[in-house]
Structures are given as structure tokens and as C-alpha cells.
Amino acid sequence: MTDIEYGRQKQLLRVRGRNVSWVPPLLLLVGIVLLDFNTTERFRIITWIVLVPGSAAAICGVWSTGAFAVLAVVTYVAVDSAWPNQYQAGLGDFVLVALGGLLATIASGVRVSKERQALHFQDIAETTRRTVLRPLPPRWAGLEHAGVYLAADVDARVGGDFYDIQPGLHGTRVFVGDVQGKGLAAVETAAALLGTFREAGYHEKDLASVAERLEIRMLRHRSHSTALGRDDGDRFATAVLIAFPEDAPDTVEIVNFGHEAPLAVGPGGVRELPSGDGLPLGLSDLVPTEPIVHRVPLAADETLLLVTDGVTEARDRTGTFYPLARDIAPAAAADPGGAGRGDTAPRELVRRVRDGVLRHSGGRLGDDTTAFAVRRIREAGGEGSEESEGGEGGEGGRLRS
Template sequence: MRMRMPVPLGRREPDPVARQQPLRIRGRNVAWLPPLVVLLAVPVLDWITGGDFRVISWLVLVPGTAAAVCGVWTTALYAALALFMYAVGDHSWSPEERTGLPDFILVALGGVLSVLACAVRLRGEERMRHMRAVVDTTRRILLRQLPPDVGGLDHAEIYLAADSTARVGGDFYDIQPSPHGTRVVIGDVQGKGLGAVEAASVLLGTFREAAYYEAEPDTVAERLETRMVRHVRYCAHVGRADAERFATAVLLDFPELRSERTDWGPDLTGLDTLTVGIVNFGHEPPLLLSPRSVRFLPLRDGLPLGLAELAPRGPRTVTVRLAADETLLLVTDGVTEARDGRGVFFPLREYLTRALAAGTPALDPESLVRLVRDGVLAHTGGVLDDDTTIFAVRRASEPVRRAPSAPE
């Protein structure tokens, strides 16, 4: 399992193509140690067993062991050492007890094959590192790093991948400030693979444009629905297997957090609560957490993006008020459908209620997403069946001064 968290500004993400050493102790590479142990142990064992049971030919295991954990040149060195140890060990016996040329050829041939096997292994690892780099780059392009002070909101997000090799999911999220208010989206495209990533990317591209230019959240919702339908029709037209794909999502609208062209964030002076418009596209409803309670927000039923033709359209946006000490938690179904060894789903609301009753020290977004992450991983034993996104957002505690822009 691989975990991906947004990296704070000023810190570098680890290089996804960095070569991983298979055996390390306190940061030191000790991959040379296992074949060395075999190299020394076989002659000793051969001497102990005596002439009736010769095991000196077991030195063929030395380059084979090196091929599994070492580089090509190290494997070749161990193959040569194995031949040398064989010659020395075998000639230490009387002529009638020596294993002779056949076993010498066996050790030599084993060394050659081990070097070739090591080269093939390293080439496969290089190909896998390249694939992981492509996947990681794709995810970073899709889920761009969000500034900590974007749109007058404090936020935190954690993405947990169900598979660290080639499978990538369609979870997506973003925050878009605009002259009409700050807009937030989180969603999950049905299915996996590059087709799901492609659908998520077209939805995010539409959201970033529509959320900035459109004044009404319902219009943004219409744009997202239209874009998903167009994408599905395109897939059907070119004969792709994902022609019936859909996406669940939640769209949040904070109309009082209008983006102004000043050096300060939105002025929230005198506002005890914020208006939040919520549009639900068949997604998990957001949880509203306060120091006193944990509750799901009442939302209108909504069909996933791409399926609106199945039901008549009506008003979509539900308006709630968000107090300064309240936090909105949004998750994908990787959280709510996470199962333990007995098949029991993760009880998100009950888990948070217990944590609140036990005196959770803070409900800030960063602490909250870490709390949920730890709960999901403990519930599943660290094994996830689906990609998981945990996203928390609340009103910024104070306006953030922005650096003046350079004169054009």
C-alpha cells in the first residue's frame, strides 16, 4: 500500500524514480551480506560433513543469492569467488574424494546464469520504477498541490492508494477561488485505471473554469454534468470499454469568500457564520463536525455525474451555515466501504463521535484527516481495497496577507 499526502510548501517530494536498496540496516546497504554468508558457510559445512557427503557444489547458491539482492558487477564478483572457493575447497581433499570437473562446471554455469538473471531483474526494476514515476506524475498533475491559504479556507487532504504498482483511481478534489466565491469539489470516478484518471481530469478541468466564471453553483453543476455526458459519448463513439462510466461528487460553494484583487484574503469581519451551498451528485454526504456533535448534512438526492438523464432535474443546491468552530469532512467511498477482516464497514460517524467524546484535542483540518486516516488503516489492518481520499475544510482562522504582485 502506498500513501500520498500533499507536501507542505518548501519541502520536496521524494523522487519516485529513486533506486530502492533491497537490504539496508541503519541506512547502510548490506545487500552484499547474504551471499557472503553462503560463501563462507558452504566450505565449513563441506568440511564438517566429511568425505561421505560433499556439499562444496552448493557454492552455486552464492551467485544465485547475489543475483536476487545485488547488482550485476557484485553478482559477477561473487560468481568468481564461488569458483575460487570451490577450487580451493575441493583440492583440499584427497583425489578419490574430490567432486572434480562436473561440479566445477555446475558452479561456473550457475555463476553465468546468475549474472544474466541479475541483469534481467534490474531491467525489470527499472521498467517498474519508470511506470511508477508515470503514475506518480499523473496523480500530481491531476491532484495539484493546493496553497494553505487558498480562497479564505483552511484545508487538508490525504490520498491513500489501494495499489502501489500500476492501478490508479479516479478520486479527485480541488479548491477554486473566484469573484463569485470559493468553490470546492471532491469526487470519485467509477472504475480504475487510466480511463478513470482521464475522466477525473476532464471533470477537474471543467470545474476549474466553470467555478471561476459562473456566478451560480447550479450552473457549475450543469457544466460538470454536461462535460461528463460528452466524455461518455466520446468514449462510446470510439468504441472504448468505459463508455458507461459515471462519477459521484460533492460541490461546495462559499459565496461570501469572493476573491478580490487585493493583498489580503477575503474580509470576514463581522461574520459569525459562513453560507455554504452544497450540490450532491450521488456522493457520500459531508460530515459537519463541531466541538459538540458529529452529523451528516441533509442533502437533496442527486444522481452521479453522467446519469442526469435518468431523472427530471430540479433545484440542486442546499444551503447551510458553517460556524467558525465547525469543520466539513468529505470522503470518498474508500473510507465508508473500508472493511475489516470480518467484512464490517468502517463506522466513520461513530468513530468520530467516540473520538470527540474522548476529548480530541483539535478539529482543525490537518488533525481531522490524520485522525480518519489512522482509523481507516487500523480498521482494515493497513490493506485498502479502493483508493481513498479524505478532505477537510473550514473557515480560515484569520485573513492571510498575500505578497503584493509585481507591477506589470
Template sequence: MRLPMPMPRVRREPDLVELVERQQLLRVRGRSIAWLPPLVVLCAVPLLDWATGGDFRVISWLVLVPGIAAAVCQVWTTGVFAGLAMFLYVLGDDSRTGLPDFILVALGGLLSVLACTVRLRGQERMLHMRAVVETTRRILLRRLPPDVGGLDHAEVYLAADSQARVGGDFYDIQPSPHGTRVVIGDVQGKGITAVEAASVLLGTFREAAYHEPGAEVVAERLETRMVRHLRYCAHIGRDDAERFATAVLLDFPELRSERTDWGPDLTGPDTVTVGVINFGHEPPLLVSPDGVRLLPLRDGLPLGLSELDPRPHPSSTVRLAPDETLLLVTDGVTEARDGGGAFFPLREYVAGALAADPRATEPDTLVRLVHEGVLAHTGGHLDDDTTIFAVRRAGRAH
């Protein structure tokens, strides 16, 4: 008897109103106190005017109240403070300041309300664009369920442009009747054109990885799609017609015993044979409790450069034990520099982390350690999009 699977908890995306509220800096325990600064000035100006007296009159300083409210409050709150400022001015004026100061306070209140309206509309447009970018990121780099396709995985993506929050790095896992395929890559260049090329490759991977029985055919489909995309860009006269993409394609087929590039697989069902096709990308690191090894793969040309060498991309096979994890990164990690220009020592850093804690082979732990190490090495400043991806066979059947 099959038990019903529990429904996953759906994460609700914040709407525009919530995003606007989050932009307010003056909040205590989730409640806005943006009204407090203009209220303090509203009370202080009459008290200061009463304390000074004589010829030194500061009651006209009430014009500051709606101006401050316009910078931090909503439109209706700014209007309320503008009205209160005018009321207190009339109440505290003894006719020595005259009509000009009254006009100043009234005009200042009106302009403050208009300025607040313009500020909030601009903020809403900005947040709307950020919501569009966030939606694009979720479509491009879709949220992967845990243990998808019988694989334990963890990943983190950091865009070099913290405002755009999306770049040319891409990754995905696609289960299929022929096994589970994994891809990670980096489109050369930056900007929306790099995002477009990444989306083209991901769309092709998701279809080909599911339908095609061989990883070599999936690689051929990716190459063909990249070439078609570049020809299209050249046909419409775009300046990114010479773009290319580096990538690594992993193929986790059904468990079988066969010869690999590292020798015959004689360890039985506890070891899985993984096919690897490298499109000019950084080679994966094999992380195990015994240490860190760089996989000796046959490197092929990046995607989009098949005219230089029309031969098929070379394929390699790797034997992966249950406690071994494949760590894949983009050049945002390997080319990260510190203040002195030194590159981030990825392999040495991971080896040191394993020596301190052998449990660092867990994908979640491994990705977190590399993430923290890169940010510490660069001082939190990234010059390129950064993706850290760790994957291994799940410890239970799926």
C-alpha cells in the first residue's frame, strides 16, 4: 500500500506592497516608525520658537517637517504633517513674520507632498523591475527539489551585479528515463545578452537531457543550439555573435559495472559510474574523506566553437563512491582575487577544510565552506558571477 506523499510547503513570493514596506529603514519589530523624525521636528520647532522669543523667530522652520516626511513617509502621512505644520504656524505666529513665511510653509508642504508622490512612484517602478529580474532568475535558475533524480546536491549563485541578481552562469539537474543529467556552465561576457544565451542552453538541456539516451547526443544538441543562437545574433547584426560558453555535463546512468578511465569498476553497486563531458570548463574536484583530487578529464572546446574543431566533444567516465562528492564551480571562484591580486586557492582551501572536518564532503557543508571562503578572500567584492555546485549520489534509493 502506497502512503500519500506529504504536500511540500509552498513559499509565497512577496507582493509589491510588501517589497515597498521592506524598503523602509525606520522599522522596529516589523512596524514602521518613519513618522517619528518629522513628529520630533514638529514638536521641537514651536518649543524652540517659544524659548528664543524676541526678534529671533524660528517658527518658519516648520517648513522642514513635511520635507522630512516626504523623504521617509507615505503620501498621506506627508499630507498630514504638512497640514499640522501650517496649523502650528498659524497658531504660533504673532504677525511679526507676516504673510511671506506663511506662504513659504504652505508652498513647502505642497511641494513635499508632490515630491513624496514622485519618490514612491519611482520606488515602485524600481521594485517592479527587481521583481521582473527575480522572476527571470527563478525561471532561468529554477529551484531544485532536494534529492532530485537520486542525487544529493547543494548550490549557491552570486551575481557580480548585486542589483541585477542574474548573470551568465547556469546550472540544472534533469532526471530522465535514461538516468540523471547535470549541467553547470558560464556564458562568456555579461549583461542581458549573456542571460539570453544561458536561457537558450538551459532550455535545450532540459529537453535533450530527458529525451536523448546518450550524453554524447545531449552534448551535440547543446553545441548545435549554441551555434544556431550565435548565427541568429550575427544575422540581426548584434555584436555578441562571437560569444561562447564553457560547461560541464554529468551523466548519472543506471548503476552498472564497467571499465572507467580510472580502472575497472569492481566495487559493485556501492559505486556509480558517472559520464563527464567538459566543454572547456574548470574541471570538477572530487572531494572525499581521503582528500581532494582534480579529475583528469579530456577537455573539449567551449560551446559555440565547433567550427574550429568539428569532432565530437570527448567523453570521460569517473567512478564515484557513496562518500565522494563532485564540486563544480565557475570562474568567479577560481579567478577570485584578494586585495593583493592573489587567486583564491580552491583546492588547498577545500583540502584544509576536510582535514579539519571530514564531514565537509556533505554537499551543503561543502558549498557553504567554499562560499564563505570566496567572500572572505575577496572581502565580499565579486568581479564575476559565481556559482558553487556540489553533487553526489543520494544515500538512499529513489
């Protein structure tokens, strides 16, 4: 990793796009030299110049740290030689400065190597997550949507939250959920569920049949994990399955697997849709039950907002939960005409939720956090027809964080 590449990672040490990580060590060097010249011979501090490459090792690249180590040695010799012989620090301190610079350069190399390795792992995690959460165009299958994902573990950037849209033979379906647990095992479970959703959501006529297929897939996945001797054989997932019937433009069908209740946000305010009256996916072997399909009205000017428990369980310093409905209520009030271009637009809505959660929690996320907003495209001949499936490669409506 070159100094330029490393500087791009150190966003806090950039001013107007320029890397300024070299400024603090240089100011420290100048300050030590000035102090040494402006103190008496009884208080020589030129030896403190060993701190210059030490500070550079913490924030600069290897070559920059090495340059500061050499500069520290040269400066030490020049400044110390300017004093009379009886007041010079001498050879012992010279060795200290030289050895300190060498060790600082080595330490910088180790640090940069570790950071490069961490960035590589982040790239792997990001690629894995993007594989599971396939990119979608912002207008897709008759729907306009946007999603934001915040990982509680900023280093891993991977978890079990998921969402997807699948056009099919019987309308468009939406699937949003949260797999219990974290790490690659949770991602694997999410991938299994999304794969089944994409097939069943396309072919099955009834939403209840899609829900049954998802439950069966979850049970099979748990059985496979148990057979492999893993300790996640009791994993489950909460989720919401939504259908937008083509023959009923003012209604949606919802199956809620123990998930947070969806919210409908529009000119009329914020209202809660059917809550999690169903069992989470993967628990039907404990309590056999049939999926409950709710058919509820959804006005053309309303946007559906679905979140994971990372949103509703976000706390501030006093332990107060994030007031989601109260926080997004101004969005509905700001868009009284339901024009579709105000604060209830999916992209604006999830941005408000993201900013609200981070502000409320002070940036300390206790769980992976996902917000997903979706609504029907009201323009004639919407742009999200099934034929546009070839456009999945774009980043679409997903906000990056």
C-alpha cells in the first residue's frame, strides 16, 4: 500500500481531498527544534525528536515514516552540532534517535500490513453481502424502492438482514427479514431464504404457498446445519412477505413471520399494518401453524416502510428506544399532497430513518440495522416492468453508509 493509497483510507487526515497526515509529525519536529534553541543548556530537549517518527508511525505510511526517521536523525545532528561541545547531547542520544526511527518505521510497516489485511476482509464481507443482497434498479417491477443497511460491526460489515423484490407470474413480491445471529452463518441462512423466495415468488400463485416454501426451506437449512455438527441448528428468522397484486392496485397482501410491523407513510400520517402474529421462520416444527395472509388497503400515495429490530431497538444513553413512528411523522406532514417527490419518497424516507437512528444512538449500533421503503410507481406504463430484469446490475435505490 503506497502512501497515497493509505491516505485515501485516512479520511480524517484529509483536507479538501489532500492527504495531510504528514503535517502533525512535521509540526512536532519544528516545535522541538524551536524549543531546544530557546531553552538553556541545562534543559536540552532535542532528544525528544525521537517522538517525530514515532508519531508518524501511527498515522503515516511506511515511506513517510522512514523519511521522518531520516529527517529526525539529520535534524538532531544539525541542531546538536550548533551547541558548544560541552552542551551537546552526544553519541548516546544519537543512537537513541536513530534506533527509535528504525523501530518506528518497522512498526509503521506492521500497522499498514494489518490495515491492508483488514481492508481485504472488509472487501470480502462486502462482496458476500452484495451477492446476497443483489443490486436492484430504484424503479423495478412496478415499484419504486430504496434500502439502507448499517452493520453493527463496522469491520465485518456483514450480517443477517436482507431484502429483495421479485416480479413474477402473479404480481410482484417483496421480502424483508432478519436472521437471528451474525456472521457468515447468518448470511448463509439469508442466502438460502432469498434463493427460495426468488423461485417461489416468481412461480407460486398464492402468497401462502410462498410462505410455506420459505418455512420448509428454513427447516431444511437447519437440518443440514445440524447434520454438519454446527452450533446454529436452532437458528430462526423473522421476516415480512408482501405481495402487490396486479388486479388490486389499492391493496397489498402481507404475511408477517414475527417481524416488526410494516408502517404505511402518506398524507394521512403514519399507520401500522399487521404485526408479527406469525411464528418466525424455522419454528413450525415446535408449534405447527398455517401462514396467515392479511389483505390490507394501501393508498397510491402511501409508502411502505419496513425495518429490522436494529432500528426499533436502538437506544440512546438513557436507554430510551428510538421512536420510529414519531420520528418519521414529519415526513408525512411535509408531503401533504402525496406528490411522490417529497419526504415520503422511499429514498428520502430511509435516509430519515438512517440519520435518526445514528443520531439517537450516538452512532453506537447494538445490532445490524436495515430500513427498506417501497411503493407502487404511479406513472403510466411504469418503468419497472418484468422485462427490465436485465438491469439488476446497478446499485439502484440502495443507500451506501
